[in-house]
Amino acid sequence: MMEKITVLTLDYGPRLVAAIVVLILGLWVIKAITRAVARNIESRDVDETLKSFLISIVNMLLKVMLVISVLSMLGIQMTSFIAVLGAAGLAVGMALSGTLQNFAGGAMILIFRPFKVGDFIDAQGYMGIVSEIQVFNTVLKTPDNKTVIIPNGELSNSSMVNFSTEKERRVDWTVGIAYGDDVDKAKQVIQALCEQDNRILKEPELMIAVSELGDNAVNFAVRAWVKAEDYWPVFFEMNENIYKTFSKEGLNIPYPQMDVHLHQTASAS
Numbered sequence: 001m002m003e004k005i006t007v008l009t010l011d012y013g014p015r016l017v018a019a020i021v022v023l024i025l026g027l028w029v030i031k032a033i034t035r036a037v038a039r040n041i042e043s044r045d046v047d048e049t050l051k052s053f054l055i056s057i058v059n060m061l062l063k064v065m066l067v068i069s070v071l072s073m074l075g076i077q078m079t080s081f082i083a084v085l086g087a088a089g090l091a092v093g094m095a096l097s098g099t100l101q102n103f104a105g106g107a108m109i110l111i112f113r114p115f116k117v118g119d120f121i122d123a124q125g126y127m128g129i130v131s132e133i134q135v136f137n138t139v140l141k142t143p144d145n146k147t148v149i150i151p152n153g154e155l156s157n158s159s160m161v162n163f164s165t166e167k168e169r170r171v172d173w174t175v176g177i178a179y180g181d182d183v184d185k186a187k188q189v190i191q192a193l194c195e196q197d198n199r200i201l202k203e204p205e206l207m208i209a210v211s212e213l214g215d216n217a218v219n220f221a222v223r224a225w226v227k228a229e230d231y232w233p234v235f236f237e238m239n240e241n242i243y244k245t246f247s248k249e250g251l252n253i254p255y256p257q258m259d260v261h262l263h264q265t266a267s268a269s
Contacts, residue, residue, distance in 0.1 A: 016074065026069070030063060033062060038055050041054060041055065052134050053135060102136040105157065106134070106152040109155065119165075120162075121160055127142065128148055136152060168227060169231045171231060171235050173220075173239070174220070175219070175253075176217030177220075177253065177254070178254040186220065186251055189245055190220065190222055194206050197238070201226060206222075206223070208220055216256050
């Protein structure tokens, strides 16, 4: 037994040490190569959407080649190894069906380009700016600076809203006034506030119309067009301006209320 252990140690010991050294050096080299590829891509006019995807692919392929080289150094016959992999391919494919679906989803996203890095999207219940499109996942940064990782398979097979596709967006407000207030005056005030804001576009034309005779208010639908980047600033500031100006102009913004009537009945004597 000791002789066998000695023979195995002398035979495989140097191979194992060499394989470990190659593995460590290989991982270091792969890291350096990945960084060099990333710098090279950064220096070229490559779409932001492709950068992280290409870097991930290069890193993954190099690591697969390194593992194959280390196994060969240990004396494992690669033909037999590949045959075993082929025999286990079905089981592995079934176990990794979700991962493969995410990989295919990433490829579909890059081909059909429903969104790109830098776009603001609403998908899978999350809204944010696309910061990376990786091999298996897409990374979003939410407005409150949280990182959301969404599998590419789900993104490519479900509905998604891209707010960055068009250069212009329509801003909608619902503005209510109390019953008895001057409807024409309210429309004039809203019109003047919109015309004073240079961020609101002249075309398409501004629309102000009575949209509903509600339970507590006469509601106006106000629709204006702005550049996509001005959407939220215009939305918030106009709400504040309408509130302040209506108060100065004697227009009342109603709130839900209930009238309670008490009826007194004569008590029986």
